[in-house]
Amino acid sequence: MNRFSLYICLSALFFLVSQGCDMSDEFNTSPQHNFDALWRILDENYCFFDYKGVDWDEMYKKYNIEINEDMSEYELFQILVKMINELRDGHINLSSNFFFSSYEGWYIEHPSNFSWGVLNKNYLANAKRAGDYDEIRHSRFADNQIGYIYYGSFRESILETELDSIFLSFKDCKALIIDVRDNGGGSLTNSDRLASRFLDSKILCGYIRHKTGKGHHDFSNPYPIYLKPSHSHLWLKPVIVLTNRRCYSAANNFVSKMHELPTVRTLGGSTGGGSGFPFTSELPNGWSIRFSTSPILDVNLQHAEFGIEPDIAIELLPEDTEKGKDTLIETAISLLSSGN
16 A cells, blocks of 8 residues: 555544444434534534635524424425535535435536537547547547547546557657546546656655544645656657546546646646545435545645636637537647647
8 A cells, every 4th residue: 555545544544433423313313413413524524614715603503594393304405405515515415315416516607618519529530449438538630640538537447558558559649638628537546547657757746634633724734645657658748638617526636737747738728626535424314425524735735626727728619619620629739730
């Protein structure tokens, strides 16, 4: 087990210990008891109260007045969701046997910068799949001089041997485009496996902190996170990473790491954020609550919870979309082809 994995395990162990409860309360399913339980779990473990400027005590007062013992479980669920949405965090999900909540405010009012129809029809029609995954495809543009990798979700794993095959197919290319638009995250292992192909020596790529107590300020000192190069085929030529607001969680983390590499530029829109390491707990009535507990910081010890701005800000133009063109891909091709 590497040191970072050990660190996460220790953080998880603390979290699990902190969730110990009185067995006499375990089956108390009253609305008030479950409201209090949810508020307390987040109060003691959530990691972004100060950064987001949320007064959690005020949130208790604001929503507790809506709780009564005659309300239905559906009404209770709605009130709990309204309260947790005050935290503006896409990693917070409340799950019951009848519904699953998901906060969408982090991307819903932003330009999409992405058209799956245009991409699939005009850029991926002849692309090769990595294994059997639709979410991982690769192709070549500009008279085969520009390589292109579309990685739509880091929930999909890619083998090192499959990456070897992709990079070998690009051996004659002079530049590469990595498209992670609408990648909502998944496994950090998958994102790191790809990022490790673009460096030839270990780099510092960020820090992580974990909760050390129940107070809002109880965190460990920042612990450094490093990215090591792959032992296989590397790509050290120019790269442009395409981003949009729906790059979230592990995809946000991928962009943060790629941003530190001298051969890499990002192009498109701001990412969506989601830099908190999520864990899950359970309410007395059996509903589960998922939320951020360990903030991951960039190399300058800054939060990326609200997203990362691109090096080159470009929006998808409607007139290009009407012509079946992807503004971001075409701009990236133009820049890389001209050596800019």
